[in-house]
Each structure stands twice: as C-alpha cells, then as structure tokens.
Amino acid sequence: AQTVTQSQPEMSVQEAETVTLSCTYDTSESDYYLFWYKQPPSRQMILVIRQEAYKQQNATENRFSVNFQKAAKSFSLKISDSQLGDAAMYFCAYRWPGTASKLTFGTGTRLQVTL
Amino acid sequence: DGGITQSPKYLFRKEGQNVTLSCEQNLNHDAMYWYRQDPGQGLRLIYYSQIVNDFQKGDIAEGYSVSREKKESFPLTVTSAQKNPTAFYLCASSIYGSADTQYFGPGTRLTVL
Numbered sequence: 001a002q003t004v005t006q007s008q009p010e011m012s013v014q015e016a017e018t019v020t021l022s023c024t025y026d027t028s029e030s031d032y033y034l035f036w037y038k039q040p041p042s043r044q045m046i047l048v049i050r051q052e053a054y055k056q057q058n059a060t061e062n063r064f065s066v067n068f069q070k071a072a073k074s075f076s077l078k079i080s081d082s083q084l085g086d087a088a089m090y091f092c093a094y095r096w097p098g099t100a101s102k103l104t105f106g107t108g109t110r111l112q113v114t115l
Numbered sequence: 116d117g118g119i120t121q122s123p124k125y126l127f128r129k130e131g132q133n134v135t136l137s138c139e140q141n142l143n144h145d146a147m148y149w150y151r152q153d154p155g156q157g158l159r160l161i162y163y164s165q166i167v168n169d170f171q172k173g174d175i176a177e178g179y180s181v182s183r184e185k186k187e188s189f190p191l192t193v194t195s196a197q198k199n200p201t202a203f204y205l206c207a208s209s210i211y212g213s214a215d216t217q218y219f220g221p222g223t224r225l226t227v228l
C-alpha cells in the first residue's frame with residue numbers, strides 16, 4: 001500500500017524567511033502525481049502545488065516550490081518570503097496512477113509564522 | 116461563481132440516527148469524493164464516484180453510504196452502523212482523467228451527542 005509520511009508535526013518560521021516542509025512516500029509505481037495542500041483555520045483544503053512524477057523539473061508557484069527527488073521518494077515544499085497568511089496545516093498527498101483519482105494524505109505539518 | 120458547496124457547516128446527531136451530508140458542485144466535474152478528517156490525521160477516503168450512477172468504496176467505507184443520481188450532487192449518509200462518526204467531512208471533485216486535480220469544499224463538522 002502507498003504511504004505518505006510527514007515527519008515534522010510542527011514547524012515555525014519568521015516572517016520573510018524561508019522554510020522547507022518534508023514529505024516522503026512509498027510506491028512501486030513510476031507514473032504518479034504529488035500534491036501539497038494547505039488547510040488554514042477555516043479548514044478548507046487549498047491546492048498549493050502539484051508535481052507530475054514523469055517531469056524532472058521541480059514545480060513552482062510564486063513563493064512556493066518543491067524539491068522532487070524521485071529516486072529517494074522525497075517531495076519537500078519550500079516557502080520563500082513567508083507571510084503571516086501562510087500559517088496553516090500543510091498536507092502532502094500522493095495520487096494513485098490510473099483513472100481512479102484516489103489521494104493518500106500524510107498526517108500534516110502545522111506551520112507557524114512569527115513576526 | 117463556480118465551486119463546491121457543503122451543507123450544513125455544523126451538524127449534530129444523536130446516537131442511533133442516520134444523517135445525510137450534502138455536497139454540490141457547479142464546476143462540471145465528473146468525479147466526486149468524500150473524505151474524513153480526524154484530529155492529528157490526514158484525510159482518509161470514504162467513497163468516490165467517477166460518473167453518475169456509479170461509485171466505489173474507499174479505505175473506510177463501513178458505516179457510510181452514498182448516491183450519485185446527478186453529476187452535480189454526491190450526498191453522504193452516515194448511518195448508525197458507523198461506530199465513531201464524530202469528525203470533519205470534506206467533499207472534493209475533479210475532472211475525470213489521469214491528470215486531474217481534486218478541489219475541495221469547505222467541509223462539514225459532524226458531532227454525535
């Protein structure tokens with residue numbers, strides 16, 4: 001079974017600094033998708049960034065970027081120039097290949113942003 | 116505005132009662148999903164549906180039932196057989212296909228009294 005591990009239950013970063021959230025996963029597949037979702041206090045899940053496993057180039061979305069290491073099965077999220085609004089739970093998710101678009105989530109990392 | 120709506124936001128249920136959570140989307144997405152979130156855990160898949168009148172069990176389907184009579188709607192019933200139903204429930208939808216991304220509704224908090 002595919003598993004997703006987020007080993008950092010909590011992280012803290014100062015405003016304007018950079019922070020990296022870790023995620024590792026286990027799969028025997030070669031073609032899959034990985035996601036980072038943000039869950040603010042409102043609890044709605046918001047897509048942050050997505051990575052296709054067949055692409056070697058790391059995905060970026062404004063201040064958010066990933067470090068995708070396929071051989072190591074690692075998928076970390078880097079947040080640059082952190083803002084107070086970045087404070088939230090962050091979940092890493094693995095999407096099974098094929099048309100059944102099931103997601104397996106990690107347990108999340110709570111990010112605090114301090115002044 | 117296109118999006119996913121869930122109602123109600125908060126729901127209270129007495130033990131032994133069935134309750135239905137609503138999920139509607141106007142994104143013209145083919146696939147819809149129900150997840151459960153417990154404290155300290157990630158989301159776990161309950162049921163999903165790729166097309167109308169078809170759905171599959173997820174990882175924790177016991178004690179739940181769903182229907183998919185319309186493309187826009189995917190209600191979830193939490194039955195009295197669900198032993199520990201107090202949780203946060205999230206609905207999601209996506210375009211059917213291998214490259215789809217799931218988008219989530221605002222969630223429903225269910226509390227069993």
